[in-house]
Amino acid sequence: MTETHFVRTQMIEEQEPPGATTGAVGWMRENLFSSPLNAILSLLSLAFIYWLLAQALPWLISPTWQANSLTECREIIAEAGYGGACWGLIRERFLQFIFGFYPPHLYWRVVLDFALLAVALAPILFTGLPRKMLYFSAVYPFLMPWLLWGGTIWTPVMAAVGFVIGYLAQRFLKPVVGDLAATILAFVLPVVWWIFLAGPVPNAFASILPLAIETVESRAFGGYMLSITIGVVAIALSLPIGILLALGRQSDLLIVRSLSVGFIEFIRGVPLITLLFVASTLLNIFMPPGTDFDIILRVIIMVTLFASAYMAEVIRGGLAALPRGQYEAADALGLDFWMAQRLIIMPQALKISIPGIVSTFIGVFKDTTLVSIIGLLDPLGLSRAILADSNWNGIVWEIYGFIAVMFFIFCFSMSRYSMYLERKLRTEHR
Amino acid sequence: MKQTVLVGALALAGLSAGVAGAATLDDVKARGKLNCGVTTGLTGFANPNANGEWEGFDVAVCRAVAAAILGDPTAIEFVPTTGKTRFTALASGEIDMLARNTTWTFTRDVDLKFEFVGVNYYDGQGFMVPKELGVSSAKELDGATVCIQTGTTTELNLADFFRANNMEYEPVPVETDNEAQQQYLAGACDAYTTDASGLAAVRATFEAPGDHILLPEIISKEPLGPLVRHGDNEWGDIVRWTLNALIAAEEYGITSANVDELAQGTESPEINRILGTEGSLGEMLGLNADWAKNAIKAGGNYGELFEKNIGEATPIGLARGLNAQWTNGGLLYAPPFR
Numbered sequence: 001m002t003e004t005h006f007v008r009t010q011m012i013e014e015q016e017p018p019g020a021t022t023g024a025v026g027w028m029r030e031n032l033f034s035s036p037l038n039a040i041l042s043l044l045s046l047a048f049i050y051w052l053l054a055q056a057l058p059w060l061i062s063p064t065w066q067a068n069s070l071t072e073c074r075e076i077i078a079e080a081g082y083g084g085a086c087w088g089l090i091r092e093r094f095l096q097f098i099f100g101f102y103p104p105h106l107y108w109r110v111v112l113d114f115a116l117l118a119v120a121l122a123p124i125l126f127t128g129l130p131r132k133m134l135y136f137s138a139v140y141p142f143l144m145p146w147l148l149w150g151g152t153i154w155t156p157v158m159a160a161v162g163f164v165i166g167y168l169a170q171r172f173l174k175p176v177v178g179d180l181a182a183t184i185l186a187f188v189l190p191v192v193w194w195i196f197l198a199g200p201v202p203n204a205f206a207s208i209l210p211l212a213i214e215t216v217e218s219r220a221f222g223g224y225m226l227s228i229t230i231g232v233v234a235i236a237l238s239l240p241i242g243i244l245l246a247l248g249r250q251s252d253l254l255i256v257r258s259l260s261v262g263f264i265e266f267i268r269g270v271p272l273i274t275l276l277f278v279a280s281t282l283l284n285i286f287m288p289p290g291t292d293f294d295i296i297l298r299v300i301i302m303v304t305l306f307a308s309a310y311m312a313e314v315i316r317g318g319l320a321a322l323p324r325g326q327y328e329a330a331d332a333l334g335l336d337f338w339m340a341q342r343l344i345i346m347p348q349a350l351k352i353s354i355p356g357i358v359s360t361f362i363g364v365f366k367d368t369t370l371v372s373i374i375g376l377l378d379p380l381g382l383s384r385a386i387l388a389d390s391n392w393n394g395i396v397w398e399i400y401g402f403i404a405v406m407f408f409i410f411c412f413s414m415s416r417y418s419m420y421l422e423r424k425l426r427t428e429h430r
Numbered sequence: 431m432k433q434t435v436l437v438g439a440l441a442l443a444g445l446s447a448g449v450a451g452a453a454t455l456d457d458v459k460a461r462g463k464l465n466c467g468v469t470t471g472l473t474g475f476a477n478p479n480a481n482g483e484w485e486g487f488d489v490a491v492c493r494a495v496a497a498a499i500l501g502d503p504t505a506i507e508f509v510p511t512t513g514k515t516r517f518t519a520l521a522s523g524e525i526d527m528l529a530r531n532t533t534w535t536f537t538r539d540v541d542l543k544f545e546f547v548g549v550n551y552y553d554g555q556g557f558m559v560p561k562e563l564g565v566s567s568a569k570e571l572d573g574a575t576v577c578i579q580t581g582t583t584t585e586l587n588l589a590d591f592f593r594a595n596n597m598e599y600e601p602v603p604v605e606t607d608n609e610a611q612q613q614y615l616a617g618a619c620d621a622y623t624t625d626a627s628g629l630a631a632v633r634a635t636f637e638a639p640g641d642h643i644l645l646p647e648i649i650s651k652e653p654l655g656p657l658v659r660h661g662d663n664e665w666g667d668i669v670r671w672t673l674n675a676l677i678a679a680e681e682y683g684i685t686s687a688n689v690d691e692l693a694q695g696t697e698s699p700e701i702n703r704i705l706g707t708e709g710s711l712g713e714m715l716g717l718n719a720d721w722a723k724n725a726i727k728a729g730g731n732y733g734e735l736f737e738k739n740i741g742e743a744t745p746i747g748l749a750r751g752l753n754a755q756w757t758n759g760g761l762l763y764a765p766p767f768r
């Protein structure tokens with residue numbers, strides 16, 4: 001009796017998975033209808049989404065882009081027999097929403113400014129880019145206000161000179177007067193420069209070599225360019241100031257610590273709108289009558305201070321989460337305070353704080369809409385002014401919807417970037 | 431790092447602080463621009479058009495003043511102010527004058543130390559109701575729900591009116607005009623009350639304006655006018671007489687169309703004095719002889735401004751009413767130019 005063995009001599013071809021588990025059907029079975037309860041919930045959700053779209057789409061798709069007033073919109077809709085939204089408003093006022101009252105022949109300056117902002121931010125945000133681009137990032141803070149406000153180029157140049165003075169003081173006075181004195185001088189000398197010389201010196205230079213572009217008054221700022229200007233400056237400044245405040249709060253020096261704690265607690269204890277009212281009304285009364293202290297600068301300063309206080313606490317959270325051993329390791333390596341902060345503490349503390357930092361950024365950007373209450377025409381303030389036009393009075397959903405969508409785009413990109421950054425910096429648990 | 435620029439600007443501001451304190455007229459002339467406070471947007475009175483130029487009835491007063499002083503109705507910096515910031519902006523000198531549909535009241539004039547130079551619009555609080563409510567007088571509103579903007583004098587007027595007539599009402603507080611429109615149209619309240627000019631402007635935007643009526647009762651006095659700070663009477667005089675010139679121009683038939691012709695000299699000594707061909711009124715104000723001519727040319731006389739911005743030909747469609755010349759039964763009465 002011969003034994004029969006059934007032995008396969010070749011591999012079976014790889015089979016397609018069952019039809020019900022792949023493709024759209026498989027995905028749906030797995031994600032939407034994996035159990036009776038899930039199936040019911042999915043169907044309910046689908047019905048809800050359908051209902052929402054059925055309500056919104058006929059309203060959104062409206063042939064009113066060319067209308068010049070609300071009345072015209074209504075005529076067009078009555079004629080077409082469908083639609084509901086009056087988009088002519090957005091078409092007519094789109095540029096105003098973006099640029100405010102900026103002179104139209106100078107729009108290129110705003111566009112260039114924000115394009116350069118992207119260039120300056122890129123090497124900071126994405127480490128893959130050439131490091132040389134960072135030089136441009138350093139120049140940009142002085143270029144930006146010059147492009148926006150115009151005037152002589154010597155003012156931003158002189159402002160930059162202040163930093164050079166500070167750097168030189170730190171670098172060359174250290175051997176002469178000692179570490180602490182050099183650090184103090186590095187703060188004091190630039191301030192002296194800005195207060196006493198940055199005013200007259202640019203005028204002197206301007207009379208020799210007048211390199212100037214057309215000046216634009218702050219009053220001409222409005223719409224998204226105002227929001228972005230306030231937001232970007234406050235965001236960019238609040239991080240370094242916040243770091244300093246967070247360090248100050250942990251300092252052993254009594255005065256530095258008390259000042260930091262006092263500042264942070266005071267600013268956090270006061271609503272932003274109060275600070276804005278101080279900026280717009282109280283400062284005016286305290287200063288000598290006729291002083292023309294730019295309203296937008298006042299607002300930027302207040303928003304920056306506000307954001308810095310919150311930022312300081314977020315970063316303090318990061319510092320507190322860092323194990324004690326990290327500080328001790330830095331000390332053991334013989335690093336001085338600033339080197340330890342720069343090389344060991346901050347990179348880790350900031351990484352921990354990223355979600356909090358970005359939340360604060362997003363919050364600051366959205367808070368810029370509060371300036372409409374003190375009469376600045378940011379998108380919300382502008383919407384009120386535009387709705388006062390008798391052509392458009394009576395429109396609500398379109399204009400606020402448009403503003404909301406624009407803000408969502410900005411804030412959502414910030415939040416996506418923070419998630420990208422978190423993924424990239426996740427080094428410990430891989 | 432951008433802070434440097436801020437600090438630099440702070441320093442500049444400190445340096446320029448010493449210059450202030452001169453008379454407002456000199457400041458305006460030196461600046462070459464009039465800083466005029468307006469609303470952040472009120473239909474017919476002030477709003478920016480698609481090109482970013484401000485227009486409206488209050489704006490026209492600013493333009494006339496700028497034209498009278500500087501000869502150029504566009505030499506203005508419009509400063510949008512909210513109800514909360516308007517008085518501090520004026521008191522602190524951020525603006526030279528305020529033309530922002532502000533009611534002339536005792537406390538604003540005396541306690542807040544401002545000077546109302548006149549009235550450019552006599553307003554009063556009214557009611558709007560849907561036609562189907564079947565109400566023809568505010569006295570029949572007993573038990574009604576009323577949409578009302580919070581924190582305004584209208585709120586107090588409403589309470590006074592209902593108490594005086596021994597009626598009950600339920601207030602529905604709203605924050606802005608736009609919100610009020612939405613609430614009213616959605617039927618959240620039976621009646622909407624605010625200044626009559628505002629009601630007319632709101633009704634004009636409705637899909638079916640005919641379905642709503644303005645009740646005949648006007649329950650408050652709201653004289654709206656431009657104002658300046660206490661303490662610089664010469665400046666107040668300029669704004670006051672520019673407004674008077676616009677009103678007088680209508681009375682004497684001077685329009686933007688014929689002002690150049692009339693400025694050649696006419697039979698009427700009053701017109702000649704206004705337009706500077708006789709006497710030295712401009713010089714007394716510290717202005718050129720053709721100050722009033724420029725002011726009238728800027729946008730026209732009072733009547734022209736009214737018709738162009740809020741009159742019956744516009745969507746707002748306000749009748750002259752109290753704002754007619756005294757010769758037509760209104761309250762506009764410019765003092766003599768002599």
